[in-house]
Amino acid sequence: LGDVYKRQDEKVDFRFCLVGRFLTDKVINFQAMRNTMAGLWRPGKGICIKDLSPTLFLFQNFHEIDIRRVLESGPWTFDQHILIVKRLGELEQPQNVPLFHTSFWIQIYNLPIGFLSVKVLQNIGNYIGEFQASDENNLMGVWRNYMRIRVSIGVRKPLKRRMRLKKARGEW
Numbered sequence: 001l002g003d004v005y006k007r008q009d010e011k012v013d014f015r016f017c018l019v020g021r022f023l024t025d026k027v028i029n030f031q032a033m034r035n036t037m038a039g040l041w042r043p044g045k046g047i048c049i050k051d052l053s054p055t056l057f058l059f060q061n062f063h064e065i066d067i068r069r070v071l072e073s074g075p076w077t078f079d080q081h082i083l084i085v086k087r088l089g090e091l092e093q094p095q096n097v098p099l100f101h102t103s104f105w106i107q108i109y110n111l112p113i114g115f116l117s118v119k120v121l122q123n124i125g126n127y128i129g130e131f132q133a134s135d136e137n138n139l140m141g142v143w144r145n146y147m148r149i150r151v152s153i154g155v156r157k158p159l160k161r162r163m164r165l166k167k168a169r170g171e172w
Contacts, residue, residue: 020085
């Protein structure tokens with residue numbers, strides 16, 4: 001981890017910054033979290049993690065590839081608490097960034113053959129939360145046990161477990 005941290009006095013480049021908080025009321029052990037997240041993310045160009053408050057953190061990356069990997073590979077957890085992160089806009093104040101949504105890859109089982117389409121997967125994603133992406137392998141090949149979609153979900157609402165599908169002409 002020695003090469004992972006950059007000097008504290010370096011100028012902050014907001015293009016590669018994430019702001020985040022953990023979904024808990026407990027105080028996070030900052031040093032342990034910093035070491036764990038840096039070890040998990042293994043950024044090629046390093047990372048600087050700062051505590052802005054006891055519950056809010058700034059993650060400064062130094063390359064676009066590193067920040068994309070963090071955003072696309074999540075969700076991330078520390079001490080069994082989910083990390084809600086959002087890319088910081090150039091003119092945004094970290095304390096004002098709403099951190100109430102996180103993204104998950106969701107598996108959809110038992111989807112009837114007549115419902116195997118990108119549009120149906122998008123509708124399912126939007127029912128659960130906000131559809132973001134579909135696994136590129138979903139509609140390839142003859143048969144899949146499940147489909148995968150990436151969905152942004154609000155953490156202040158309960159999760160939806162089941163969804164009934166009905167064709168336009170009333171057949172199941």
